[in-house]
Structure formats: structure tokens, C-alpha cells
Amino acid sequence: MMNLPIEWLAWTGLVITPWKLIGYTGALMFGGRWLVQFIASKRAGKPVIPRVFWYMSVIGSLMTLSYFLFSSKQDSVGVLQNLFPTFTALYSLYLDIKHRGWHRDKATH
Template identity: 40%
Template sequence: MWSFIQHVFIDQFNLWIALGFFAQAMFTARFLIQWIASERARKSVVPVAFWGFSLVGGALLLVYALHRRDPVFILGQAAGLVIYTRNLMLIAGEKKRALAETENLEIPSS
């Protein structure tokens, strides 16, 4: 058992493994952010930071998957990037519309 752990976590450790661990940590952090935001609001909430961490973590995991040449991992992460990007675009559009609506509601001073 120890030889397996030593091989997996120590002997083969390199910059790519470090990138993979960092990417996974970024990807995992999004769940912590979502959980904390939901607990604070006392309801299920998906903050913008969730999608930001999803995008960064997913992109880094895609780079790692490409390096590992893992087709399942590559397709899974690539598909996720489309979804994360689209959600960020929808949020940006919503903010833009809300800002335009607010500007239209302002009463000009005479």
C-alpha cells in the first residue's frame, strides 16, 4: 500500500501534477463558495464567483487533461467551459439590462 501511495503522490510528482492539483482545488472552491452563499441567504444561491471559479478551474483541468491525453476528461471539461462561459454571458447581459433600465427610470432635473 505504501509503495502505491509513494508512487502516485511522490515519485511521479512534477509540474503537471501540481497544475492538476491546483486546478482541482480551484474547481472544488466553487462548491464552497456556493455553499457559503446559500447558507448566508438561507436559500440556494449560485453567486457569480461560482461561475468564475468553474471557468478557471475547468480551463486548467482541460489543459491538464490535454496533457494527459484523456479523451473522456477532455470532452467533459470542454463541454463544461461552454456552459460556464454562457452563464457568465447571461449574467453580464442581465446586469447590462438592469443598468439600462435604471438609467431610463431616472428623472431628469429641470
């Protein structure tokens, strides 16, 4: 079912499956984290990596990793490409929480 085209999107002329939607969303999430980092740094006037950057990294990596693992694509290059960022993002999020706590200032860190 997850590999079958979504009928109500047929008008686009593209074959879009639920797994592709997960993959697209994950790719947008993973790429969009740089926009979040840019905005936070611009506001702070210095390089800043907000916690939401790490959340977006983890979610985006897991979504694209699941696409390459479980969809009909099952591409080992995609798995390898997303496996390392998933673990590094999880570890970075762990360190951020460990060193700054759960409740930290959104604007200044």
C-alpha cells in the same frame, strides 16, 4: 519540461509535474466552487449562485482541460469531461454579467 517531476516535491514520494499541479489546482478550483455556493446560500438563506462560482467554474475547467490536452496524460475522456463544463460556465458567466451587470451586489445576488 512541464512533464518532468518537480524535484523539490520528491520528498512526498509522489511524482508531481507542473502539469499535475495545474490539474490539481483546476480540480480543487472546480470542486471548491460548491463550497462558495454553499456559504453564499447559507448567508442569504436561499439558493444563491455568486459570480465567483462562475469564475471558479471557468478557471477550474480551463485548467483541468489544459492538463488533459497538453500534459503527457492526453486523455480524451478527461478532455470530454471538461470541455462541456467549460463552455457552459463561460455561457453562464456571460448571462450573469449581461443580466446583472459588471458591478453587482456581492451579498444579495
